Amino acid sequence: MGSDKKGDSGKYYFLFFIGFVLIFLFYVWESAEVITLSYQINELKKQVILLENKNCHLKAKLYRYTNLANIDKVAREEKGMVSPEHENIIFINANSKQNRILANKANFTPREGTKGASKNSHYQFYPDSNLCSYRIGN
Amino acid sequence: MEIRLYYIQIVSHPRYKKIADKQFISVKQAEFKRGTIYDRNGKELAIEFEASSVYAIPPSISNPQEIAKRLAPLLDVSQKEIRKKLETSNSFVWLRRKINTEIAEKIKSMHIKGIRFISEGKRFYPENELASQVIGLAGLDNQGLSGIENSFDTILRGKTEKTIRRKDGFGREVVAAGAAYPLEVTGYGVVTTLDTVIQYIAEVELRKACDETKAKLALIIVQDSQTGEILALANLPSFNGNSSSPEKYKYLEIPAISNIFEPGSTFKPIVAAALLEENLVTMQDLFYCENGVYLFTGFPIRDHESDGWLTFVQVLEKSSNIGMAKAGQLLEKNKMYQYTRDFGFGNYTGIRLPGEMPGILKKPKDWSEISLSRLSFGQGIGVTASQLISAFSCLANGGVLMEPMIVKKIIDSRGEVVREFHSCPVRRVISCKTAQTLTDILCRTVENGTGKEAKIVGYKVAGKTGTAQKFDPATGTYSKTNYIALFVGYLPADRPRVTILVILDEPQGLYWGGSVAAPVFARVGLRIMHHLGVPPEL
Numbered sequence: 001m002g003s004d005k006k007g008d009s010g011k012y013y014f015l016f017f018i019g020f021v022l023i024f025l026f027y028v029w030e031s032a033e034v035i036t037l038s039y040q041i042n043e044l045k046k047q048v049i050l051l052e053n054k055n056c057h058l059k060a061k062l063y064r065y066t067n068l069a070n071i072d073k074v075a076r077e078e079k080g081m082v083s084p085e086h087e088n089i090i091f092i093n094a095n096s097k098q099n100r101i102l103a104n105k106a107n108f109t110p111r112e113g114t115k116g117a118s119k120n121s122h123y124q125f126y127p128d129s130n131l132c133s134y135r136i137g138n
Numbered sequence: 139m140e141i142r143l144y145y146i147q148i149v150s151h152p153r154y155k156k157i158a159d160k161q162f163i164s165v166k167q168a169e170f171k172r173g174t175i176y177d178r179n180g181k182e183l184a185i186e187f188e189a190s191s192v193y194a195i196p197p198s199i200s201n202p203q204e205i206a207k208r209l210a211p212l213l214d215v216s217q218k219e220i221r222k223k224l225e226t227s228n229s230f231v232w233l234r235r236k237i238n239t240e241i242a243e244k245i246k247s248m249h250i251k252g253i254r255f256i257s258e259g260k261r262f263y264p265e266n267e268l269a270s271q272v273i274g275l276a277g278l279d280n281q282g283l284s285g286i287e288n289s290f291d292t293i294l295r296g297k298t299e300k301t302i303r304r305k306d307g308f309g310r311e312v313v314a315a316g317a318a319y320p321l322e323v324t325g326y327g328v329v330t331t332l333d334t335v336i337q338y339i340a341e342v343e344l345r346k347a348c349d350e351t352k353a354k355l356a357l358i359i360v361q362d363s364q365t366g367e368i369l370a371l372a373n374l375p376s377f378n379g380n381s382s383s384p385e386k387y388k389y390l391e392i393p394a395i396s397n398i399f400e401p402g403s404t405f406k407p408i409v410a411a412a413l414l415e416e417n418l419v420t421m422q423d424l425f426y427c428e429n430g431v432y433l434f435t436g437f438p439i440r441d442h443e444s445d446g447w448l449t450f451v452q453v454l455e456k457s458s459n460i461g462m463a464k465a466g467q468l469l470e471k472n473k474m475y476q477y478t479r480d481f482g483f484g485n486y487t488g489i490r491l492p493g494e495m496p497g498i499l500k501k502p503k504d505w506s507e508i509s510l511s512r513l514s515f516g517q518g519i520g521v522t523a524s525q526l527i528s529a530f531s532c533l534a535n536g537g538v539l540m541e542p543m544i545v546k547k548i549i550d551s552r553g554e555v556v557r558e559f560h561s562c563p564v565r566r567v568i569s570c571k572t573a574q575t576l577t578d579i580l581c582r583t584v585e586n587g588t589g590k591e592a593k594i595v596g597y598k599v600a601g602k603t604g605t606a607q608k609f610d611p612a613t614g615t616y617s618k619t620n621y622i623a624l625f626v627g628y629l630p631a632d633r634p635r636v637t638i639l640v641i642l643d644e645p646q647g648l649y650w651g652g653s654v655a656a657p658v659f660a661r662v663g664l665r666i667m668h669h670l671g672v673p674p675e676l
Binding site: 084087 | 185267312334665
């Protein structure tokens with residue numbers, strides 16, 4: 001009986017020891033995993049910043065071409081576009097269904113001899129006001 | 139050994155912990171990225187991106203002369219200056235801050251010992267000169283120096299916080315479980331009331347006007363007549379925020395809010411509004427204009443035309459100083475002062491820009507016997523452009539003075555609105571009826587009077603010309619050669635959308651407001667009507 005009790009308590013001690021070791025190993029593994037993941041997170045964050053910077057630099061490059069002064073210059077000097085005269089602007093209500101259909105069907109005449117002038121060279125749309133204006137012909 | 143262990147672990151614990159913490163823990167201020175400034179339609183006007191700053195560790199530099207020779211052309215700094223920096227005994231010295239990436243890459247590829255790089259935020263203004271004075275400038279350390287960059291500096295910087303960071307033996311950052319470390323804090327975005335297209339129109343026309351008139355300084359303000367929102371504020375000379383030239387620091391002030399000038403005849407409608415509101419005159423009341431010269435208490439008042447009897451409407455149409463001086467006498471000093479204050483003169487307008495001046499308006503007890511008559515045609519008072527345009531917007535919107543607004547809202551990095559600013563009525567100054575009467579008179583001024591050049595085909599314009607003699611501090615009198623030409627008006631007069639003020643300071647040759655400023659108004663006004671899609675009504 002006495003030796004049985006001794007054997008049982010030894011077994012419990014052994015199981016307790018095994019449990020303790022497992023918990024300890026889990027703790028070590030978890031800490032190592034957290035640290036490894038934190039390295040990965042830091043690397044990814046650095047990459048995000050790098051990509052964001054690259055994006056910003058590309059944006060800055062893009063802005064050099066898309067700023068209003070440049071668009072105006074290209075339109076006038078390279079494409080030969082001109083500001084529409086007041087008399088050539090027709091205001092229509094873009095909200096009206098009939099006018100929308102008309103606008104889609106309208107045949108715009110570019111200024112003759114204008115280098116690079118496209119069909120909608122003289123088209124203006126005013127999203128804020130729901131109004132469109134068209135420069136028609138010359 | 140046990141005693142030694144006890145000594146190290148228990149007694150010396152705080153000392154060793156301190157040494158270890160110094161090696162493994164660092165307190166770091168989260169890097170802040172300055173918020174973006176937008177126009178009213180979401181177009182970016184100021185953004186931030188990373189740039190490289192080059193620094194040197196002089197003790198590590200072996201051949202300063204040779205290195206200076208290689209770096210000088212790339213850094214755009216003189217060889218002598220670089221060499222001087224490299225030969226100092228300091229352990230750290232900036233060579234050039236915030237250079238562009240390509241140049242930084244070129245220098246990096248040289249693998250020079252002792253030359254290092256650090257990433258810093260750099261401000262970029264996509265539209266270059268556009269609205270440069272209003273947007274302002276951020277300094278080398280990302281602090282706002284002028285304009286919105288300055289007045290909204292704390293908002294654009296965002297909240298920065300210090301965080302404790304743990305490093306491993308290789309100096310790599312280790313994130314403790316559950317800890318959230320902000321690597322970067324982005325400031326809030328500021329959405330302005332500016333419309334980039336209207337601003338561009340104003341600047342192009344202003345440049346054209348400056349070329350034609352050789353004016354020393356010029357400005358155009360475009361304001362929403364109903365809400366007081368500033369749609370454009372163009373000043374010349376201006377600067378390009380992206381330029382590295384120190385010249386730009388000369389023009390940081392915003393003349394529209396900091397320059398004080400005499401409004402001249404553009405002040406007459408303000409006096410007229412007071413007279414009409416107090417029922418002291420009617421449109422048909424007659425005033426004798428003394429055929430061009432009137433001696434009032436020993437001081438001559440002159441008109442540019444010799445007129446006899448004129449109705450009150452004609453006095454404004456023809457911009458008669460004598461007629462207005464006589465009409466102004468009908469007002470009591472205190473009433474005149476009160477109306478002038480109520481229209482916003484002699485006080486800050488509340489525009490959220492740095493450097494605003496309140497103008498000059500003396501109290502009635504300090505007025506001389508000629509003050510009332512002089513004030514009636516815009517002399518003896520100092521106003522700012524923002525005050526003048528706000529007063530005209532008050533006439534345009536039916537008599538309510540609105541606070542000029544430059545910022546619409548503050549947004550966070552995800553675009554969520556953090557704070558919204560609403561147009562703010564300051565006070566009702568005159569009744570709707572008086573405002574309407576004034577609008578009718580101002581329309582006639584453009585149709586038949588001094589403002590004919592401001593006529594716009596298809597649109598009814600209400601406006602007033604002004605030609606102010608500049609005060610010469612050297613002689614203590616009004617200059618006979620230096621003038622300020624002005625035109626201020628609104629359109630379409632029946633349902634005003636925008637109020638526009640044009641000022642040309644010291645134009646050469648022709649100097650009348652009606653000859654030089656009014657045509658600029660007409661050109662800007664027409665293009666704005668097209669841009670806003672306001673159909674012609676005439």
